[in-house]
Amino acid sequence: MVMGRPRAFCTEKALDEAMEVFWRHGYDGATLAMLTKAMGIKPPSLYAAFGSKEGLLKAALDRYAERRSEHMRYVLAGATARDVAERFLSSIAESHTDPANPPGCLLVQGGLACGAGSENIPFELAARRAQGEAELRERFVQAREEGDLPEGSDPAALARFLSTVASGMGVLASSGADREALREVALVSLGAFPVCGAAADGSG
Amino acid sequence: MVMGRPRAFCTEKALDEAMEVFWRHGYDGATLAMLTKAMGIKPPSLYAAFGSKEGLLKAALDRYAERRSEHMRYVLAGATARDVAERFLSSIAESHTDPANPPGCLLVQGGLACGAGSENIPFELAARRAQGEAELRERFVQAREEGDLPEGSDPAALARFLSTVASGMGVLASSGADREALREVALVSLGAFPVCGAAADGSG
DNA sequence: AGACTTATCTACCACTCGATACAAAAGTTG
DNA sequence: CAACTTTTGTATCGAGTGGTAGATAAGTCT
Numbered sequence: 028m029v030m031g032r033p034r035a036f037c038t039e040k041a042l043d044e045a046m047e048v049f050w051r052h053g054y055d056g057a058t059l060a061m062l063t064k065a066m067g068i069k070p071p072s073l074y075a076a077f078g079s080k081e082g083l084l085k086a087a088l089d090r091y092a093e094r095r096s097e098h099m100r101y102v103l104a105g106a107t108a109r110d111v112a113e114r115f116l117s118s119i120a121e122s123h124t125d126p127a128n129p130p131g132c133l134l135v136q137g138g139l140a141c142g143a144g145s146e147n148i149p150f151e152l153a154a155r156r157a158q159g160e161a162e163l164r165e166r167f168v169q170a171r172e173e174g175d176l177p178e179g180s181d182p183a184a185l186a187r188f189l190s191t192v193a194s195g196m197g198v199l200a201s202s203g204a205d206r207e208a209l210r211e212v213a214l215v216s217l218g219a220f221p222v223c224g225a226a227a228d229g230s231g
Numbered sequence: 232m233v234m235g236r237p238r239a240f241c242t243e244k245a246l247d248e249a250m251e252v253f254w255r256h257g258y259d260g261a262t263l264a265m266l267t268k269a270m271g272i273k274p275p276s277l278y279a280a281f282g283s284k285e286g287l288l289k290a291a292l293d294r295y296a297e298r299r300s301e302h303m304r305y306v307l308a309g310a311t312a313r314d315v316a317e318r319f320l321s322s323i324a325e326s327h328t329d330p331a332n333p334p335g336c337l338l339v340q341g342g343l344a345c346g347a348g349s350e351n352i353p354f355e356l357a358a359r360r361a362q363g364e365a366e367l368r369e370r371f372v373q374a375r376e377e378g379d380l381p382e383g384s385d386p387a388a389l390a391r392f393l394s395t396v397a398s399g400m401g402v403l404a405s406s407g408a409d410r411e412a413l414r415e416v417a418l419v420s421l422g423a424f425p426v427c428g429a430a431a432d433g434s435g
Numbered sequence: 436a437g438a439c440t441t442a443t444c445t446a447c448c449a450c451t452c453g454a455t456a457c458a459a460a461a462g463t464t465g
Numbered sequence: 466c467a468a469c470t471t472t473t474g475t476a477t478c479g480a481g482t483g484g485t486a487g488a489t490a491a492g493t494c495t
Contacts, residue, residue, distance in 0.1 A: 029463085029471085030462075030470045031461085031462065031463075032460070032463095032472040033461075033462060033472080035473070050344075052344050052345065052346050052347075053259070053342070055257070056344055056345045056347075058453085059454080060451085061347070069473070070453085070474095071454090071455075072472070072474090080453065080454090131343065135402055136343050136344045138344075139335065140256050140405065141256065141260045142256050142257070142259065142261070142262065143260075144453090157406070181415075184418075184419050187412065188420060190399075191396060191400055191402070191420075192399055192420075194398070194402035195398040196395060197402075198339055198395070198399070199394075201343045202360065208391065211388045211391065212392050212395050214388075215388050215391075215392040215423050216396075218422065218424075219419050219420055219422035219423035233440090233493085234493045235439085235440040235441025236440080236442040236443075236490065236493095237441085237491075239442070239443070262481080264481085274483085275442080275443065275445095275484090275486095277484095278483095278484070279442065283483085284483065284484090
């Protein structure tokens with residue numbers, strides 16, 4: 028074991044609590060007092076473990092990404108591109124209204140606009156959102172190579188569309204929309220997805 | 232004319248400047264120092280005119296709503312429901328990437344999550360977003376009565392879908408996406424909209 | 436003119452922000 | 466045991482927060 032006094036709190040548990048605070052109040056709205064209270068530790072412990080408030084956010088985002096990667100693995104394992112889209116949208120509808128978490132998506136709630144001194148936070152969150160979109164895009168590129176998507180359809184555009192709807196659902200959920208409302212949006216959105224074997228010429 | 236010393240600044244101009252600050256930094260991120268500097272006035276003048284920081288936001292939101300109502304009048308004047316959807320989405324793509332304004336939508340950028348003392352701000356913004364959705368819904372209800380929408384289609388669901396995509400496009404634009412990207416999303420989204428005369432049974 | 440009303444400016448309030456200095460505590464290593 | 470290393474709690478730092486007191490300026494009223 029390493030030398031020195033052992034840490035008295037569980038890093039993962041503390042990160043989960045911090046994640047919830049950031050999720051509910053955004054980066055700027057989350058104060059050190061909120062965070063330390065939720066995590067059950069004092070400021071010096073927080074700074075020793077995570078370096079700064081921004082470092083704590085990044086650690087929480089990493090943990091958030093771990094959670095989401097499980098969902099994405101299931102989503103990307105869909106048999107067809109349309110399956111993937113369906114899984115993606117319904118997964119978003121469920122997770123964004125999971126009563127175990129604050130409503131919406133941490134990557135959206137975390138902060139689209141921040142004050143002086145935290146201008147890079149929105150970029151950080153945007154980069155993480157873009158990663159999810161990239162995963163979808165790669166899957167759709169593969170799908171098209173396998174003849175699973177119509178010739179005229181654009182994998183990148185479809186991935187961006189789904190990512191955009193997911194962000195919108197995050198906004199909707201944070202406004203208090205219930206799970207059924209998000210499912211409805213997911214269903215309508217799926218109508219924009221090209222059907223395997225059908226034409227996608229944009230005329231209908 | 233009313234008695235007393237006349238106001239030395241133009242309320243509308245000042246509100247436009249305040250709007251931009253809220254738009255770019257969000258409610259919590261916008262400080263009094265930023266606001267007064269942008270508006271070209273001192274704190275006492277701000278408080279005399281708008282009562283509080285929250286009062287200033289609401290006044291800016293009212294002004295924002297005025298601007299948007301012009302767009303919505305054009306959008307709702309579309310001949311068919313699909314016309315309305317097309318106008319709505321392309322209008323959003325343009326306005327959310329208008330170089331004259333910060334990217335995205337004030338009603339989204341303003342604050343989805345706020346800190347202690349401004350918990351009601353997200354509700355305020357959500358209510359204003361919901362108003363746009365309601366306008367679309369009423370227009371689609373009318374469209375369906377006029378036989379302009381297929382029997383199986385749900386006006387409320389379509390309005391909510393469009394509103395959700397608009398929010399998502401706001402998030403996308405605030406991440407730095409260019410106008411062409413938003414147009415692409417608008418085009419794909421339109422594919423989810425039922426075509427007048429076609430069936431809408433959700434089977435494909 | 437002089438009373439009255441409203442706006443503006445300087446200076447400042449109490450408070451909270453993120454972050455830290457310092458010493459005591461709790462372990463490991465020799 | 467003593468030397469060393471790391472964490473923890475108390476107490477606080479300087480900077481910035483939203484908001485305001487009080488004096489002065491700039492108009493209208495009689």
